[in-house]
Amino acid sequence: MTPDILCIGSVLWDIIGRSNAHMGKGSDVPGRITRIPGGVALNIAMAAKAYGMTPALLSVVGRDAEGDELIAAVERLGLLTHTLYRSEDLPTDVYMAVEGGNGLIAAIADAHSLEAAGDKVLRPLEDLDFTGPIVVDGNLTQDLLAGIASDPEFDGTDLRIAPASPGKAERLLPFLTHGSATLYVNLEEAGLLLHGPQPDAPTAAVALRARGLYRALVTDGPNLAACAHPGGVVSSQPRNVMVTRVTGAGDTFMAAHIAAEAQGADHDTALARALEAAATYVSGDTY
């Protein structure tokens, strides 16, 4: 099968411990522990698949049991895995989070194999001759991200950039001067990139463009979301919904936005469809 979107970045197992109890430092409570496919690139790929796209993954997965199981799980979801680098010596990456009744308590992302693999994960690009959207996540090393941003091979490429966590947001700074990159950030991440808190999404999106970014999509939970592009800025208010989950809302928004544009939607329509998808997601319906 031929992909119509490439997702480059972390592809790993999420180990999530959940309890309804209010938790804090040192808590030891009964709950549930699950293992599900995760990592920013994979999360966006799964969401893009749900919106009708055919994603291929570019990342590293170990030749360990965890890696074999992850590949099998991802293939069952219909994602293309032949573009993954299978490493003999690097273990499959893993992310671990603890969630209490009072939200995320703490998380650790062990994406060391992705960092160690470096530009090996980009090798399939040479043979693909791909012209569609390419998602790049902020789990890649600062060096590799800066290399992609300045490589003439990526001039004119429809890059879609996703931060991995607030702690890794600054790694994305090189894309501010790329000629065709679209950055998807929430208001907090926009503030980190702009080195100052932002009052609202339209202001942040316009400020990112003023810093040189080609296009900025900024979300702000239940508040106004915005897209600043070379022709101006559009913004829209998410509809009021009963919120049952928020983790993953940003990935859903991004995937639905890319899928809408792949179908020819203009700036306004793509933003509206992304917000509608996010509303459905946070209200608890699957995609």
Ligand SMILES: Nc1ncnc2c1ncn2[C@@H]1O[C@H](COP(=O)(O)OP(=O)(O)OP(=O)(O)O)[C@@H](O)[C@H]1O
């Ligand atoms: N409380 C909410 N009420 C209504 N819509 C929401 C709410 N939270 C998130 N959304 C929807 O999801 C979109 C993305 O949310 P947000 O800005 O929180 O992204 P994010 O911080 O990247 O999400 P994530 O939790 O996945 O990291 C919003 O633009 C909005 O459409």
Ligand SMILES: O=c1[nH]cc([C@@H]2O[C@H](CO)[C@@H](O)[C@H]2O)c(=O)[nH]1
């Ligand atoms: O540094 C990172 N933090 C979190 C993630 C992923 O994001 C999701 C949680 O927000 C989760 O799937 C995790 O694997 C990542 O890939 N890198």
